[in-house]
Amino acid sequence: MTLIGNFPKENEFTPKPFGPAFDWEGDHNIIILDDKLKGQKFFIEKEFTEKTAQLKLYLQGERIAHCLVEYEKDSFVEIWDIVVDEKYRQNGLASLVTKILLREMLFKLSITRIKLKIVKLFRPDEKEIKLINVGSGVIAHKLGTTCEFDIERLILQQHVSNIEVIPPAGKNPPAYKIILDVFPYTLVSFIVDSTTGKPIFDYEIYSKFRSQFEVITDWSRHRQLVIGNADYMLYGDGINDFINCIASSKTEAELLHPRILGYIK
DSSP states (O other): OOSSOOOOOTTOOOOOOOSOOEEEETTTEEEEOSSTTTTOEEEEEEEEOSSEEEEEEEETTEEEEEEEEEEETTTEEEEEEEEEOGGGTTSSHHHHHHHHHHHHHHHHOSSBEEEEEEEOOSOTTOSSOOOOOHHHHHHHHHTTOEESSOHHHHHHTTOEEEEEEEOOBTTBOOEEEEEESSTTOEEEEEEBOTTTOOBOOOHHHHHHHTTOHHHHHHHHHTTOEEESSEEEEOBGGGHHHHHHHHOSSHHHHHHHGGGBOOBOO
C-alpha cells in the first residue's frame, strides 16, 4: 500500500491502466483481452450532436454502460454521466467507456479543456451519509483532475470543524466525513493508493490519520483524497496523468498533448 507516490516527469509517456485492455473488430465491436471479462465481445454505439456526445456499450444486445459528455468546439469537454449496470460493475467498464469517448473527442477537437461534473459520493439530503458512486471518484483521480474545493486552504483557514470516519459498507471503502463551517458544510471523501489508483479499504488508516491534518493535506495535494459532490477540473499539473490514461502509444501521446489546455487555478 502506497499512501504518497512518485509522479512521472512532465510530458513523459508512462501508460497507466485505465479499464481492461481490448482490441477493435471493425468500427463498432471490441474484444476484452484481460481480467474477468476476457474474451467477451461488446458492441459500441456512438451518438453525436453539436453540443453532446454519448457512447453506449452493449453485451449480447443489452445496454450495460454509457458515458455522456457535453462539449463546445475547441473550448471544453465536460463529462456529465458515467453509468454501468450494477451486475457488471468493478470490471473497469466505466473507465473503458470514458477512455474510448474521450479519446475520440480529443481527436475531433483542435484544443480543449477537460472537466468532470459533480462526483456524487453521497446524497446530501439523506440523514445517514453513506458512500456511493466510488467508481466515478476513482476515474476523477486516475485522470489527474483536481477537486474544486481546496482542502489545504480550508484546513489552513481553520474551516474544518471535525472529521469523522464512515465505516466500510458492502463493496465501498471507509470514508471521511469532513464537517466545515463554510459552504459546502459537509464533504465525504475516500483515499486512493498512489500506486494502484484503487480505494484504500484499511479502516485503521482512516482512523489513525483522522486528526492529522498535515497528512490529509498531503493526500489532497497529491489528488489522493477523492472528495464527493464536487466538480473536478484538469489543471496543468494533471495533464500528464490524463494523457497516460487515454493515449495508446507514445506517438499518440505526443499528438494529444498540444490539444489539451489546463484550467487556470
